Amino acid sequence: MSEFLQFLFSGVTVGAVYALVALGFTIIYNASDVVNFAQGEFVMLGGMSTVFLYEAGIPLFPAAVLAIILTSIVGVALNKLAIEPARGASVVSLIIITIGASIFLRGMAQIVFDKQIHRFPAFSGEQPFVVGGATILPQSLWIIFGALAIFGALYFFFTKTLTGKAVLATANNRDAAKLMGINTNFIMTLSFAMSAGIGAIAGVLVTPMTLTSYDVGIALALKGFAAAMLGGMGRPLGALVGGLAIGMIEAMTAGYISSEYKDAATFIVILAVLFIMPNGIFGRSAIDRV
Amino acid sequence: MKLKVHMKTATLALATTALAVLASPVLAEIKIGSTLAQTGPASFLGDPEAKTLRMLVDDLNANGGINGEQIKLIMYDDGADPNKARTFATRMVEDDEVVAVIAGSTTGATMAMIPVFEDAGVPFISLAGAAVIIDPVKKWVFKTPHTDTMACGKIYADMNKRGISKVGIISSSGGFGKSMRAQCMGLADASGIEIVADEVYGPKDADMTPQLTKIGNTAGIQAVIDTGFGQSAAIVARNFSQLQIDVPLYESHGVASKSFIDLAGDAANGVRLPASALLVAEILADDDPQKSVVVSYRDAYEAATGEPVSTFGGHAADAFNMMVAAIERAGPTDSAAIRDEIEKTTGFIGTGGEVNMGPNDHLGLDLSAFRMLEIKDGTWSIFE
Numbered sequence: 001m002s003e004f005l006q007f008l009f010s011g012v013t014v015g016a017v018y019a020l021v022a023l024g025f026t027i028i029y030n031a032s033d034v035v036n037f038a039q040g041e042f043v044m045l046g047g048m049s050t051v052f053l054y055e056a057g058i059p060l061f062p063a064a065v066l067a068i069i070l071t072s073i074v075g076v077a078l079n080k081l082a083i084e085p086a087r088g089a090s091v092v093s094l095i096i097i098t099i100g101a102s103i104f105l106r107g108m109a110q111i112v113f114d115k116q117i118h119r120f121p122a123f124s125g126e127q128p129f130v131v132g133g134a135t136i137l138p139q140s141l142w143i144i145f146g147a148l149a150i151f152g153a154l155y156f157f158f159t160k161t162l163t164g165k166a167v168l169a170t171a172n173n174r175d176a177a178k179l180m181g182i183n184t185n186f187i188m189t190l191s192f193a194m195s196a197g198i199g200a201i202a203g204v205l206v207t208p209m210t211l212t213s214y215d216v217g218i219a220l221a222l223k224g225f226a227a228a229m230l231g232g233m234g235r236p237l238g239a240l241v242g243g244l245a246i247g248m249i250e251a252m253t254a255g256y257i258s259s260e261y262k263d264a265a266t267f268i269v270i271l272a273v274l275f276i277m278p279n280g281i282f283g284r285s286a287i288d289r290v
Numbered sequence: 291m292k293l294k295v296h297m298k299t300a301t302l303a304l305a306t307t308a309l310a311v312l313a314s315p316v317l318a319e320i321k322i323g324s325t326l327a328q329t330g331p332a333s334f335l336g337d338p339e340a341k342t343l344r345m346l347v348d349d350l351n352a353n354g355g356i357n358g359e360q361i362k363l364i365m366y367d368d369g370a371d372p373n374k375a376r377t378f379a380t381r382m383v384e385d386d387e388v389v390a391v392i393a394g395s396t397t398g399a400t401m402a403m404i405p406v407f408e409d410a411g412v413p414f415i416s417l418a419g420a421a422v423i424i425d426p427v428k429k430w431v432f433k434t435p436h437t438d439t440m441a442c443g444k445i446y447a448d449m450n451k452r453g454i455s456k457v458g459i460i461s462s463s464g465g466f467g468k469s470m471r472a473q474c475m476g477l478a479d480a481s482g483i484e485i486v487a488d489e490v491y492g493p494k495d496a497d498m499t500p501q502l503t504k505i506g507n508t509a510g511i512q513a514v515i516d517t518g519f520g521q522s523a524a525i526v527a528r529n530f531s532q533l534q535i536d537v538p539l540y541e542s543h544g545v546a547s548k549s550f551i552d553l554a555g556d557a558a559n560g561v562r563l564p565a566s567a568l569l570v571a572e573i574l575a576d577d578d579p580q581k582s583v584v585v586s587y588r589d590a591y592e593a594a595t596g597e598p599v600s601t602f603g604g605h606a607a608d609a610f611n612m613m614v615a616a617i618e619r620a621g622p623t624d625s626a627a628i629r630d631e632i633e634k635t636t637g638f639i640g641t642g643g644e645v646n647m648g649p650n651d652h653l654g655l656d657l658s659a660f661r662m663l664e665i666k667d668g669t670w671s672i673f674e
Binding site: 011116135206211216254255262 | 329331333334337489490491492494495496497499500501503504507520521524525532533534549552553555556557
């Protein structure tokens with residue numbers, strides 16, 4: 001029993017990490033149908049900036065807030081300098097631009113920061129809680145509740161606020177949205193700022209557990225992207241469920257079958273799900289969104 | 291008018307080039323080539339190696355070079371990409387016409403370059419870990435770092451001493467982790483060690499508690515070996531302490547840097563690992579033959595770069611010092627003579643240990659080159 005609990009804790013923790021990254025994909029996708037491959041770099045920037053601000057002597061909490069703001073500014077710059085000038089280009093071209101941006105950000109991080117691995121202290125100490133013979137770190141709870149809080153905020157944003165609905169309208173038909181008086185340029189800028197901010201929050205939360213370095217974004221974005229696809233691209237609930245599902249499959253496979261097949265099992269499940277439901281578990285087909 | 295100006299500039303440029311070409315043979319130079327992973331995923335290896343080489347070359351040249359001739363270091367950055375490494379190897383041989391090479395931060399890059407230098411007959415000292423580089427012996431290829439086989443041997447020797455025989459292995463699925471796992475598995479029987487649990491994880495995984503839970507619950511387990519390095523090894527140590535598994539954890543020599551202790555925090559305490567003397571320069575006995583070598587390299591490196599010393603830079607320093615000694619004996623132009631002299635290196639005390647090369651041994655280190663360390667109160671201590 002304690003073994004199962006331990007696998008469960010591991011699965012939920014890792015799943016929440018993936019969910020946090022996956023949630024970052026939703027806003028930009030909802031605003032423009034673009035899958036932002038620089039999302040992992042936002043996570044990295046959040047973690048790395050916090051590390052360097054913290055080491056410069058700023059207390060952890062203000063350092064984290066500053067890092068989130070800085071990353072949002074990078075997100076806005078990415079939109080203004082790379083995405084907006086390519087207005088009118090196809091979605092595929094825009095996605096390729098984000099891949100280029102991710103390589104650029106990784107390179108800049110090597111120069112501005114360094115190439116070493118870093119971490120900063122966990123928010124509430126390192127003493128694990130013991131529950132039924134299994135252990136869980138306080139930081140895991142921060143990550144899990146962080147993922148839930150961001151999910152809640154996004155859900156509220158997209159369903160209850162006018163700006164959230166404007167984001168969805170921009171994605172559906174930019175010209176029609178403009179005719180309705182929506183400032184689509186502003187919506188795009190806002191969505192990049194928010195996505196970058198969410199990525200940075202994810203980076204701040206996970207760094208005490210996963211550690212960070214300039215290239216940590218690639219692996220995180222890959223798993224986060226898989227989580228978002230599994231749950232349904234653009235759906236906050238999908239990101240949450242997809243992330244937790246992947247974390248759980250990994251932990252249970254490693255625990256009960258073999259750690260050799262951990263990643264294989266995950267991708268078999270993703271393939272199977274997408275085969276039956278091409279838009280992911282909670283995704284709606286494109287036609288429904290008109 | 292404009293044309294005239296252009297003409298003038300062109301003539302001037304031509305004249306300058308001609309001067310430069312004429313001038314260069316006057317300065318006798320010994321060209322040593324190098325391509326390292328200064329950036330990219332193995333930059334934690336290549337960066338200190340490159341800085342060490344630059345520092346040592348500048349030092350030597352400032353002090354008159356080798357028998358009055360200056361060394362010219364020709365350096366490339368292959369980013370640990372074997373394809374790039376091979377291209378640079380060819381360029382060093384054909385365009386730069388180097389007399390000898392110190393290169394290869396990773397085993398992959400090294401293996402890609404070996405055929406080039408074997409064909410061209412250029413002595414090549416590799417800075418990469420795996421035993422396959424020098425086993426079987428290749429005529430022109432040498433290396434300075436300890437092999438993963440030796441790391442396992444040292445760990446097993448320590449376990450034998452302490453009566454540990456049932457061991458669990460958790461290994462990273464990356465190249466280094468895989469290779470070391472294979473070596474540890476192969477060496478187990480001969481060392482009287484029984485591997486009772488065998489789990490793997492991805493080098494970028496965020497949590498290894500499921501694997502460690504399984505290992506920890508294996509009946510009769512007496513110790514755990516982790517073959518990862520960098521980020522993943524720190525996470526394994528943290529998870530290990532989180533699960534409160536009550537047996538010793540042995541890490542590989544790959545984690546032998548101060549950053550491991552910083553990243554693993556309190557969880558690092560009690561971790562044992564084989565490492566070179568460089569890390570514990572401070573606590574070596576004064577009559578230890580390596581003491582003066584490692585202390586002077588460490589002080590020089592830390593003064594020149596402002597960064598803490600790592601074993602990887604030490605491997606580059608050993609390679610360079612052996613190379614310089616060989617060139618001093620063989621003269622600066624004859625690659626074949628330099629190769630012969632490198633092979634004759636004996637009694638050389640480097641940061642990695644005492645090197646005694648021979649026609650059948652292009653590494654020249656034995657188990658005594660490793661010190662068994664234990665991390666106590668956030669710092670290294672000798673654990674013999």
